[in-house]
Amino acid sequence: MSVTWSFVSYTSREETFLSKLDSFTEMAFGGRYVILLMALFSIYCGLIYNEFFSVPFHIFGKSAYACRENSCSDAYTAGLVKVRDPYPFGVDPSWRGSRSELPFLNSLKMKMSILMGVSQMNLGILLSYFDAKFHKNALDIRYQFIPQLIFLNSLFGYLSLLILIKWCTGSKADLYHVMIYMFLDPAGDLGENQLFWGQKELQILLLLLALVAVPWMLFPKPFILKKLHKERFQGHSYRFLGTSEMDPDSEPDSARSRHDDFNFGEVFVHQMIHSIEFVLGAVSNTASYLRLWALSLAHSELSTVFYEKLLLFAWGYDSLIFKLVGLIVFAFATAFILLGMESLSAFLHALRLHWVEFMNKFYHGDGYKFKPFSFATLADDEE
Template sequence: EIFRSKTMNLCELNVKRDIAASMLQSFVHLKSIQFTDLNENVPAYQRNYSKDVQKVAEIESKLTYIRSQIEQSDIQIPNQLQHLETNSMVTLEQELDQIINEFKELQSDYMQNKSKHDDLFEQTQVLTHADKVDIRQDSMGQGIEIATEITSELLSEAQTESLQSILFTIPRKLTFIVIRALFKISYGNIYHESYQLEETFNDDIRDLVCCFVPGKETVARCVRIINSFGGKCFEFATDRQTALKAASEALSAFKLTLALSKQRQDNVLMKAAKYIDFWTELLLEQKQIYHNLNFLKLNQETLTGKCWVPAEMMERVRTEIDACDFRNGNTVKTALVEIPIPKHMQPPTQFKTNSYTDVYQNIVQAYGAPSYKEINPAYFYVYQFPFTFSVMFGDVGHGLINAMIALMMIIFAKKLSQVHNDMIEMLFEGRYLILLMSIFSIIVGFIYNDFFALGFDIFGSSYKWEIEGAKAVAPFVKVSKFGMDAHWHWAEQNMMFLNSYKMKTAVVIGVSQMLFGLILKLMNLIKQKDYPKLFCVWIPEFSFMAGFFGYMVFCIIYKWMQNWTETPPALISMLIQVFLSPGTVDENSQLMQDAATQGSVHKFLFFLSVIMILWLMIAEPVYEIRHMKKHPEESHDKASSDIIVQQVIHTIEYVLGCISHTASYLRLWALSLAHSQLAEVFFDQMLGVSLGQSSPLIGGLSLLITYPMFFGASIAILCAMEALSAFLHGLRLAWIEFNSKFFAAEGYLFEPMQIEKQFGIVVSASLARDQ
């Protein structure tokens, strides 16, 4: 179902204007119709339903406001959708206006009471802590006296007699600035004490300050300075004890008032929360309806539109049209006629996916949407992507850990699907991909014989020497039954052997995948009946790739299969000689038993490569130029020189791309080597230190420290970071090296009318009003 996209029909719809909205409402629930815009040249604000779009946008802003207030109040929205009988936009707007007006009225009362409450609260704090700013009073405030020792140094006798106090609060970050300003404005004749209040006032931390300055004029100037900085001055006609008692009683009353006011607000929002999702769904439905109605052309009282419908849904769509005509009492039957698809028009692409294949399709669509009826790479990603990942990540132990994590996500899928966290959602969507990558990693780990970088002698070794008397007898060398012989892990030539094996394996895998991609390109060209491109482009591309790089793969496998008693030939030098000295084979580069045969093969490959490069460079420009002369109406003002230059560039890119893409597959070897070496270092430097202790007691105690370190490093670095690195490299190989051989990605997705929360209105309310 994901190999090629679904078959699409282009249809023309003719519907009466008075039932058009009802008809499109039926289409929204079908999720099978995508309208094309027949009014592309008409500005959005001049279209037939621009006012309706404006109205929907205005209602949406009201609904958004109510939802935001519900979320701010932490009111739970029911999971089950609550339906109402009415679905009229007029009724919806009236209900929303009533809710908003009632809520804003209650909110206004609440804010007024809250302001009074905050003032009283601040007043009680000032009264409580006023004695801490060096205000000396008899029994909490019958008069103010300042220490004579202090004032006598600052003020004259006359000034001391007219000394005035200013009690105020100020934001803590401004205290120093305000005191400095007061010092300047009073010419230094000021004494002050401050106290840091622990409570906050409207999320503002404040200080309590008491200043003493001479003269009423100075007091007035100081008060203006304090107010300009956001300070608040306090004056108490009665003694502080009485004022504190009165303020505390008023504060308690306001707390009760605020609680009741907040409860009334919540009651209004709770009623709205029951139906907020239903209203949202209704609004999104109306969005889709009027958005798509603007795509239709109006001819008198009939709306005409063109739409894409999947071939398999044609009968169901026609049935729904008949049912809608019957419900609305329409005497003139609505017509849905299938019409031919113009050559310049490409149908949209749609694939049927499930929870398993959806992640692979998303990987493809992140690169680009497949063209109509083009082979979908996601079909091959299902096995290819986990395989290339496992070649880089192959380890039985690490694969088992990741597999268990993926299985846990699958088992608890229902619970995890309700978690709203970007990271968890991303991992959850890829749970089947992670599981398959882990299973492949376990299989490749058995091939590498790697279990947390350890090798296990499961099937016996061909390199285990038997001791007979005083002599060591060499064993009979035989091929390991499965995977890598464990003794290679402990051999001195371990790195040299594994590097050579993994490097050549990476090249074989890379060339095989790219050749397979070219075969898929052939299938696409045959499906599209593009035989000129098949002859002019595909044949030289495939012949060049299969000729030289296919021969390289053959040489690698042939070299593996031979029992070399002497130094084997270096393949890199041999392949370079194919182009530098065609037909010449020296002793160091002789792979086959017959050097003459090998030389003939090299000559053939050299001439084949040159001919295919010239073919690729010349054939298509010649065909396009001749076709352009025969059909000038299809030329689109193309110049012959542009065609030639474009093809020359394509040829150079393809030839160099074959080399660079093959080299790019060496990342399979590089990451596999890095993963195994890192795992080995972790084991040797952590667990290996403890296990190597001569004393069992010391070794056991040290394991209590080294094992958590080893486990944490394995999970965080190898199972998480290394897995992410291998995933990204696998993504690069899939997108660039594999897709570039056949995948055009020039299509666009089928986006039918349906209710989507992320759907955007083309014309905003403000734009519609401005016009």
């Protein structure tokens, strides 16, 4: 009873507090936990790139690069050589301002986006397995989950593996060339693009698995559902794919919903659309994660422009007024553009990636209505 009373008192205090807020502040208060997580992740990304408002910091020790000669006058554009082990954490700060900064960071961010995307899509497919297992639907496990997992990882899982191998070995292989000619000339000589022994044979095997996975997704399930309906209609008892003896409560939802009115053409077309959508989506969804690369690049370049073209430009004058105006403009540009608009943009893009690229692997939206967690509903249930 005391627990229920604490829930009710907390809810009443929260409602009193929200009634005193305007609409914009109330929206920010409702998303306070999301804002906190975004802030913590922004700090983490700053440590990954070892930057603070586009200013490089040697937080974790000395750079791996140094000037070749003591008389080197332009260490950020020429004359740098590697003198010690790689930087212990994140990006080496000496890349900032160098001639190779943009090509290096472009390649790094693009590959990181692909790795994050493939990892999250695999997680979505894995959740579809638990969803099918919860509903005791062996059809979806055997003819959707398994071939989807094989297809995605035969192509883009393999690309992720190549990225990791290239990072670990320092190879100069062109991964674009490897992936393109994996389809155009799978038996061709890889030459300098070979990263490990047996790569050509592995590519042929993965390509065959990807080709097999497509009809695996498309054809078996509709025909099994047809046979399932026919046997059920004739009143025969049977066992279905290793599950318990079929009854209206234990059989798959996909089969149970078609006992009375089973249209094979409709089921086949639906499965064909689902299969084609997954195959094409595997390419487009992976490419969609490259928006992380684009957003990171835009944010970094905006930070550099505000720092160098506003703050440092104004700081170059001897006038205190110029310095003060430059500092004020820099502060407002940072607060409203980098912290405000860029945060909103990152949130919307992340929301889109979760809703489309991630959730379309397992979410169907045909169950009960979603109810978000609330202390008020818990109090009502206790009463």
